[in-house]
Amino acid sequence: MTQTVTRWARSETERPFPYVLMYHSVATYSRDPYLVTVDPQRFERQLRWLRRNGLRGVSMRELMQARQEGDASGLVGLTFDDGYTDFVHNVRPSLEKYGCTATVFVIAGRLGGHNAWDADGPRKRLVTAEEVRGIAAAGLEVGSHGMLHQQMSELDDEELLVEIAESRERLRDLTGQDVGGFCYPYGDVDLRVRNTVEAAGYDYACAIWRSPVSGRHALPRTYVGDRDGGLRLLAKRLRHALTANR
Known part of the structure; x- marks a missing residue:
């Protein structure tokens, strides 16, 4: 992976790949078998x-634009997968308090539903169409997480196009704004999937830390969980700095 990321960093941007944090749900909880939930108090900390370390969380749209303009110093991408309703109730107020923005990747075909793909986890509600419009109207970025939260590499070409292209069109119609970002469910991406995302017109796409492909349409991200206090966040920041500059 390091060699692939390095080739992209040198050939496309001549800069290290950006620092992007990956969240899912921010809510109080009693059980979290998939480690996707951060307590609201922990998230605020x-x-x-x-902010105390001179960093500001921003949407991927803002981060990628700043990098293009050569002025991304101190910016960190904040991303939230799946589009849980707690983004509206718990995440957005904290973002506003600390002067941050973020990108929420929503599942276009499950608006108002729940996380049916997490068979052993607690049920979590997903944002409604009205909440998606409110998120976009507030200046936060809405990206696509597909139509149904499926394994992209297991789909045939027709199914893949629906997940990628149709979800984008649906969210554009819903928000009245461009949808420039895609996020691969489960981090499942291969060359065919990445190329389909790029061909569908997305400006960028987010993968996970270790991905078989990379580039602007498979950006690595750093997982953040409920155990991540200051020391762990510092360690992850240092790891990113060391890896991104290789």
């Missing part, structure tokens, strides 16, 4: 840590 994480944002506070970023």
Whole structure:
């Protein structure tokens, strides 16, 4: 992976790949078998840590634009997968408090539903169409997480196009705004999937930390969980700095 990321960094941007944090749900909880939930108080402390260390969390749209203009110093991408309703109730107020923005990747075909793909986890509600419009109207970025939260590499070409292209069109119609970002469910991406995302017109796409492909349409991200206090956040920041500059 390091060689692939390095080739992209040198050939496309001549800069290290950006620092992007990956969240899912921010809510109080009693059970979290998939480790996708951060307690709201912990999340606020994480944002506070970023600001105290001269960093500001921003949407991927803002981060990629700043990088293009050569002025992304101190910016960290904040991404939230799946589009849980707690983004509206718990995440957005904290973002506003600390002067941050973020990107939420929503599942276009499950608006108002729940996380049916997490068979052993607690049920979590997903944002409604009205909430998606409110998120976009507030200046936060809405990206696509597909139509149904499926394994992209297991789909045939027709199914893949629906997940990628149709979800984008649906969200554009819903928000009245361009949808420039895609996020691969489960981090499942291969060359065919990445090329389909790029051909569909997305400006960028987010993968996970270790991905078989890379580039602007498979950006690596750093997982953040409920155990991540200041020391762990610092360690992850240092790891990114060391890896991104190789």
